[in-house]
Amino acid sequence: MVRAVVIRDVRTRILDAAEELFAGRGFEGTPTAVIAKLAKVRRDSIVDYFPHKIDVLVALVDERxxxxxxxxxxxxxxxxxxxxxxxxxxxxxxxxxxxxxxxxxxxxxxxxxxxxxxxxxxxxxxxxxxxxxxxxxxxxxxxxxxxxxxxxxxxxxxxxxxxxxxxxxxxxxxxxxxxxxxxxx
Incomplete structure (x- = not known):
């Protein structure tokens, strides 16, 4: 159960950071490295949840x-x-x-x-x-x-x-x- 909470927390932090950055800089103007930095996760963590940067945008739009x-x-x-x-x-x-x-x-x-x-x-x-x-x-x-x-x-x-x-x-x-x-x- 603790693992599921940690996974959701990392994914949520990635989406929160992407939402803030995409709103301010746009999708094209936001490198995944900047998303990782704001989310306080390793860049590889983003790929674990979202294989492509477009998957982050699609998840934001679908879920939020x-x-x-x-x-x-x-x-x-x-x-x-x-x-x-x-x-x-x-x-x-x-x-x-x-x-x-x-x-x-x-x-x-x-x-x-x-x-x-x-x-x-x-x-x-x-x-x-x-x-x-x-x-x-x-x-x-x-x-x-x-x-x-x-x-x-x-x-x-x-x-x-x-x-x-x-x-x-x-x-x-x-x-x-x-x-x-x-x-x-």
């Missing part, structure tokens, strides 16, 4: 980004703003700010990262579209506007960490919910 299972949508009929605020607060995306940066940074050059980002975005858009449809039943005939509103809402929430890093300003999800809700009425 996901959408929680749907527990239903807490829509407020007739109140788009409240519905979107609730959706933003209960955002089912689980990915640290650094993992969000990695997803966007590496999606252009690594197919598995792009696939994961596409799935995450698709699930967020789907949930936002569904919530908006419940909150504004009469808008179902205006599917194109609901789709644009849902996609915009999901994009801002998914990309907010990157926007904050670029602009230095935190995005208020309530303000985004209000803006999108007003665009639909």
């Amino acid at each position: 980004t996901h959408i929680e299972e749907s527990r239903g949508v807490d829509a407020v009929p007739g109140d788009l703003t409240a519905t979107l605020r609730r959706l933003a607060r209960g955002l089912p995306l689980r990915a640290s700010p650094s993992m969000r940066r990695i997803l966007f940074r590496e999606a252009d050059t690594h197919g598995s990262v792009k696939e994961r980002l596409t799935r995450l975005n698709g699930e967020l858009v789907s949930r936002a579209r569904f919530a908006l449809g419940l909150a504004l039943p009469g808008a179902r005939g205006d599917a194109a506007r609901l789709e644009v509103a849902a996609a915009t809402f999901a994009a801002i929430l998914l990309y907010q960490e990157n926007l904050c890093q670029l602009t230095g300003h935190q995005i208020d999800p309530d303000a985004v919910a209000e803006l999108i809700a007003h665009s639909l009425v």
Whole structure:
């Protein structure tokens, strides 16, 4: 049992170090020797767990980004703003700010990262579209506007960490919910 804990600890330290470094330097700009140094492991230890550096990135994306299972949508009929605020607060995306940066940074050059980002975005858009449809039943005939509103809402929430890093300003999800809700009425 102690051996299993040690193995998991080394692997976790490698992934923690890689997450920090990939978020800051990018995948290509991070040698495995630097990951090993930050993780305080021998460089050979990385190869024991991840035969190729790309395996570290794939493990990070697979293990540290996901959408929680749907527990239903807490829509407020007739109140788009409240519905979107609730959706933003209960955002089912689980990915640290650094993992969000990695997803966007590496999606252009690594197919598995792009696939994961596409799935995450698709699930967020789907949930936002569904919530908006419940909150504004009469808008179902205006599917194109609901789709644009849902996609915009999901994009801002998914990309907010990157926007904050670029602009230095935190995005208020309530303000985004209000803006999108007003665009639909």
